[in-house]
Amino acid sequence: LEKEYDLVIVGSGATGLVSALQAKRLGLKVAVIEKMASLGGNTMRASSGMNAAETEVQLANGVIDDFTAFYQETLQGGGKLNDKELLEYFVTHAPLAIEWLAKQGIVLSDLTISGGMSQKRMHRPQSLAPIGAYLIKGLLARCVAEAIPLFTNTKLVAIKKAAEKITGITVAGTDGKEVEVGVKALLLATGGFGANANLIAQYQPQLANYKTTNHAGASGDGLLLAQKLGAQLVDMNFIQVHPTVQQDFDHTYLIGEAVRGEGAILVNKNGERFVNELATRKRVTAAITALNENGAYLIFNQTVRQRVKAIEFYDKVGLVVTGASLAELATKLALPKENLSQTLSNWNQAVATRTDCQFGRKTGLVTLNQAPYYAIHIAPGIHYTMGGLHINAKTQVLDEDGQVISGLYAAGEVAGGLHGNNRIGGNSIAETVVFGLQAGKQAAKYILGK
Ligand code: ADP
Structure with a gap:
């Protein structure tokens, strides 16, 4: 790791990798850090697909779908508790996310249907292979081509704020040795907390003894570290x-x-x-x-x-x-x-x-x-944690008073609100790409003063 970056992205799931590509494209000096020995996070376990309405793929397959149906069905599935601002952004940007992926050589041209949807809205690879590994493989190939530095066994352990904005982070290697890194902005793409038994028991005691489908890295670090800075957590008891x-x-x-x-x-x-x-x-x-x-x-x-x-x-x-x-x-x-x-x-x-x-x-x-x-x-x-950091549609992290914490961004499962009290299958992968792109863009806007 170098001493300073424009943007450090924490987590190498789909959210982290997508945002790194976007930020790099917009000229930022970026690095991705990952605490586990391998890249890809819990995204690697995603099996179903990526939801989007009004896509070219749907039209090519004679599927007539629209934003309103996607919005309403996601809202219905989420007990009408979804953050409407996030949901609106999500629905209207999902087709662009499918197109962006295709331009990266990640083609999701087969359609299927799943729980809580009335149309074939779930996009997946033509090979019908599980989407997660396919997506990560494609994104990693692009990150390598773009020479984006990716550091495994590198854990975020503290975030520094000075003069009301994020200025740096502390990371630790597997030997516990800590290093300080200066950043202009920080993106938390650290995933959920489905594998943190203590947090699960704290927010949903009756799930305390349930097994989880999540990888061990899904321990909620990102949201706990941001909470120390005053970030607000929402919907923490909504555990899927x-x-x-x-x-x-x-x-x-x-x-x-x-x-x-x-x-x-x-x-x-x-x-x-x-x-x-x-x-x-x-x-x-x-x-x-x-x-x-x-x-x-x-x-x-x-x-x-x-x-x-x-x-x-x-x-x-x-x-x-x-x-x-x-x-x-x-x-x-x-x-x-x-x-x-x-x-x-x-x-x-x-x-x-x-x-x-x-x-x-x-x-x-x-x-x-x-x-x-x-x-x-x-x-x-236990499969997915709907709750997490309170963000706005620009992926800026908000504090307890609803104010933006300057320079701090969050996207993907670490963020709360989009799914209400129940996520529809296929919406989490879509969330990683839609809000990963947005986070990379918003961080660039902030850093470049545009
Ligand atoms: P998403 O689907 O939102 O991209 P994932 O669960 O796929 O989320 O990826 C999140 C990644 O973040 C995981 O690989 C996880 O190991 C990593 N991660 C979690 N906490 C930390 C941390 N403190 N430092 C570095 N990486 C972290």
């Missing part, structure tokens, strides 16, 4: 539990919403459906929890498998139970055969008539009438 997490082994695996979006159903120990599988995460989670059966089973077939590449991976690590026939699957899962068979015929009837009388599911209607059949055992797990 993802309904479908495989957690029967040491490592937890998030089973992407696309599995349901592309056609999987959920059944209980009685082999019966119990919820609209594509209701919001909050509702599906509540329904699984209410079963009181230590989770539930995702049931799907080859059609779903072909549409969701991640299933190959789930299978490779041993999460998928296969039945050469439905009866065999039922036996392996210890579910009543007759019930399961009845459930599937009811479901196929619902698909044929496009009417799910039982639970009102309207999307991901795929016939399940051909062996082999597959299942994954899932239960809810």
Whole structure:
């Protein structure tokens, strides 16, 4: 690390890398620091896609969508508690973010649908590979091409403010040795706090013993350090539990919403459906929890498998139970055969008539009438922290009085407000790109005095 930078970006998830590219393009001297040994943050675990409405990709696929629907459905999903200023900026800039990525060689040209949306709004790579690793790989290649310095094993431990603005930071290496670095602006792209058991217990005591899908770096450092400077935290008790997490082994695996979006159903120990599988995460989670059966089973077939590449991976690590026939699957899962068979015929009837009388599911209607059949055992797990630093649509961090803390920016999961009390799948990746671009731009505007 050098002694001084225009902008230091803390965190190497999608938010950090996107903002670094933007800031570099606008002429800033930037550096990205990352406390973990590897780059990419929790973004690396993102599996589903990136939401945007009114995109070229949608038009090319005959999908007629609009900003109003995207805005309203995100608001609906978030319990109408979303920060409206952030949401407006988010919705109207998402198509530009998709285009910006395409210009970087990161092409999201396949569309799928997921929980809480009425249109195919979730963009993902044509290869159908999980989006996170694809995105980080593409962004890192661009950062290397732009000679943006990236420092791993380098942790932000303190932020300095003098004369009412940010002037520097203290970073520590793995040996604990501290170094001071002068900055004109600082961007916190440090992600959420889903892996910080103490913070989770403090804000949501009933989730204290839940497992998390997050990487260990999701410990909330950024928001705690900014809070010491007087930054305001919002929505900290809004913690998203993802309904479908495989957690029967040491490592937890998030089973992407696309599995349901592309056609999987959920059944209980009685082999019966119990919820609209594509209701919001909050509702599906509540329904699984209410079963009181230590989770539930995702049931799907080859059609779903072909549409969701991640299933190959789930299978490779041993999460998928296969039945050469439905009866065999039922036996392996210890579910009543007759019930399961009845459930599937009811479901196929619902698909044929496009009417799910039982639970009102309207999307991901795929016939399940051909062996082999597959299942994954899932239960809810801590997935995403909606709350965080209070920012405005310029990504400036605000203090307890709503005043801007000069030179301090935050974007991505570390920031709170956009998602209200429940994030729609596919909105977090979109948030990293939309607000990563904005943070890089706003920091440049501030530093260059434009
Ligand atoms: P986002 O999706 O908002 O980009 P991610 O979770 O993908 O967030 O990335 C955040 C990154 O920030 C993670 O790689 C995490 O290890 C890193 N990070 C968190 N706290 C610190 C810190 N104190 N110093 C440096 N890096 C940090």
